Amino acid sequence: MALTNSKPKIAIVYASATGHTERLTEMIVDASVSQGLQPEIFPVKEFDLKELLRYDIVVVGTYTWMNGEIPRQLHSLFEAIEQQSGDLVTGVFGTGDRCFATYCGAVDLFRDMLHAKTQLAATLKVEQMPSAEDRLRCDAFMNSVWRKYSQHVENLVAAKP
Template structure:
C-alpha cells in the first residue's frame, strides 16, 4: 500500500503535522511519500491507495494559492478508488478556523473516498500527535 502526502506550509506548522503522519505511516505496512505541492505530478495521484492533503488556511478561511491547482484537479478528476484525508492548521483567532480544510471537503467527498479530516491549531502539540493513529485507522479501514 502506498500513501501520497501532499502539503504546503508557510510557518512550518503544517509540515510538522504531515511529517508526524508520514512517520506514523512508515511504521505500518504503508509506504508514504511526502511531497510539497510545488513538486507534485498530478497524474501520479491515481497510482496511490491513500491521499492525505495538508494545508494551512490563508486569510479569512481561504485555500492558499499554491494549493488551488490541486483543488481544481481534485474537483475534476475521478479518484474514487483512493481513500483520502484532509489535515489543516490554523489559528482560532480567525473567524474561519482551518477554513481551507472545509473548502477541500466537497470536491474530495465527490471525487475521492474521503474518510477523515483533522484540524490543528498552530504547531502540533502532543494532544494533536495523539490523534494521528485515529486518523490513520479511519483512513485505512
C-alpha cells in the same frame, strides 16, 4: 486501484508557509509508518499532478489563508483531485488559528470537495504548532484512512461479477 490487500500507494502532499503544517505532516508520516504504510511525501510544488492516477490514497495537508481560503499553491491540486474517479481514498489535515472567523477553513473546503468526489476517510484540524498530544489524533486519522481503503477494496471485490 489494485483489488488486492497489497500495500496501497500513498502520497502525502502538503503546503506550509511558516512550518506548522510541515510539522503536522511529519507526525502524519510517523502515524502512516506505524500503520505499516510507506507514504511518499511531497511539498505541493514538488508533486507532479500527472502522477495523481498512480496513487490509491492521497492525503492533503493545508494551512488556511485569508478569510478561510485555500493557499494558492494548492489550487491546482484541488482542481486535479476534483476530476478524479471516485476510487481515490483521501484524507485532509491542516493547521489554523482560532483567532480567525473561519478556523481551518481550507480543511473544510477540501473536505467538502473530497467528500463529493472521492472516498474521504477523515479530517484533522490542529491549532498552530502541533504538540506531542496531537500524535494520538494523527494515529486515529491514519487508522481511519487505512480502514477506509481496506473497506473500499473489499467493496470493489464484492461488486466484481
